[in-house]
Amino acid sequence: MRKSSLALYRKYRSKSLGEVIGQKHITDILSRSISEGHISHAYLLSGPRGVGKTSVARILAHEINGLSYDEENTNLDIIEIDAASNNGVEDVRDLREKVQIAPFSADKKIYIIDEVHMLSKAAFNALLKTLEEPPEHIVFILATTNAEKLPATIISRVQRYSFRPISVDDAVKHLAYIAKSEGINISDEALKLIALRSDGSFRDSISLLDQLSGLVNTKDNEISVKLIEDMLGLAPNEVIDQLLEAVENRNVKKIVELLDQSFNSGVNSSVITAQLSGKIRDSLIEKPQLLTLLDSLIDVPKSPQPQLKLLSVLGLAAMPKLPTKSAALLAQPFEFSATIAELEKQATEEKPIDSRSDLERSNVTKNFNRKGDLLNNVKSFDWSKLIEFTRQNHIALYSVLSKCGHQLENNNLTIYTHNKFYKNKLDDSKHSLLLNKCIQQIGPYELNVHTIPTSTPPSSSQAAAVAVIMGGGEEVSLESI
Secondary structure: OOOOOOOHHHHOOOOOHHHOOOOHHHHHHHHHHHHOOOOOOEEEEEOOOOOOHHHHHHHHHHHHOOOOOOOOOOOOOEEEEEOOOOOOHHHHHHHHHHOOOOOOOOOOEEEEEEOHHHOOHHHHHHHHHHHHOOOOOEEEEEEEOOHHHOOHHHHOOOEEEEOOOOOHHHHHHHHHHHHHHHOOOEOHHHHHHHHHHOOOOHHHHHHHHHHHHOOOOOOOOOEOHHHHHHHHOOOOHHHHHHHHHHHHOOOHHHHHHHHHHHHHOOOOHHHHHHHHHHHHHHHOOOOHHHHHHHHHHOOOOOOOOHHHHHHHHHHHHHOOOOOOOEEEOOOOOOOOOOOHHHHHHHHHOOOOOOOOOHHHHHHHHHHHHHHHHHHHHHHHOOHHHHHHHHHHHOHHHHHHHOOOEEEEEOOEEEEEOOOHHHHHHHHOHHHHHHHHHHHHHHOOOOOEEEEEOOOOOOOOHHHHHHHHHOOOOOOOOHHHO
8 A cells, every 4th residue: 555645646746848748739839949948928828627737837937947846846936826815906916016026046037827717807907017018037827727717818918828638548547657656556447437537637537546545455455446436426337338228228117227226326317427428428439329318418417306307318218219200190090092072072972872781881981980080180270279389388399389380281280490400309209299299189180290491381383483583482471570
């Protein structure tokens, strides 16, 4: 077991630009600029937390002055300021007075301002003049995790370097090096899990390894994936695989059982969601059909009831999908050979003596009745009634449907969505099932629903011809203007 009391992330902090991991696109440029004597008066280092911004700022400050970097030693000409606790205008005015003082022993007097986005608006205004025309002996190095919060006037006066999240491969390699140096026994799978859970933060991954090393009594005890899952409250990897398998196999019962098992074990729904999202992201090339599920999982952490939301998302993903271009209603289909016009004519004409059997006459009568019911069904369908019903009961569906046009022909309801975005919304299994349910509730109507991503075509041949000449368009009633 490791005996050192110094935190691993401090012990293995980079001491030179060449030692910085995963930011070669920045360190190469800075090293070349320093060697050629091209020193800027202000630098901005931005990027996610734990990727080396502060370390690079300190190394850069020392290398500009030709000094070796040692975290244990301080230099009077390198001043670090935490903007989170020194963010007022008076703090910046004090800084403006001190920058006029020449360096004590080094060539440059360097101010490192960490979390610079925390400065107040007045403080930024006070700093602006100094950044624009600093004394020759002054260099500013600004660091932030939220560069978008900085005024454009500040950003325009600095050299900006954007740090990237650390890749999983880089993190695993460096963690393995630290583990070997410290005599920490850990499996390769566990190293990868640490890197994945740290979400691109080097500092977080090293800190997690540090914590785990204290859980094993001797170097013979291995840090395993199971130990990390228990410590972080993760669902076992096989449970995540089984959940995705249950979705693909349309097994809603299995989904409920696995989620109940995980929740009862103390696994948070947001954690399961993150694990599912990571697994889907890694397998999208082989399973692009899971992209819709990945998109739905994004909403789980935002829900006031994330456990139910996760169950709903996975359950709906496991439901059978309706055809994309036609969402047929759930009513039982029926067949007939005669047209509606023929049946209407037959109903009004005097029938000759029928020599057919009772069974044959019964079948014709049934077909006629169903045809007549369908005709009345179609004639009585009210689009405005459907819109009003969705407005009162299903506002999300109403927000899409109210922007669409429609045409009704026989028992085919064609919905013109005007664009692909609304078509995709209505074709989604959740909305298509709900639309069919609404149609049944206001009718019921036996309709076949189709969606087309264009405007409603003109009703007359003359209007249609004009639309072709004009390159498209939509018919508008003058009475509604």
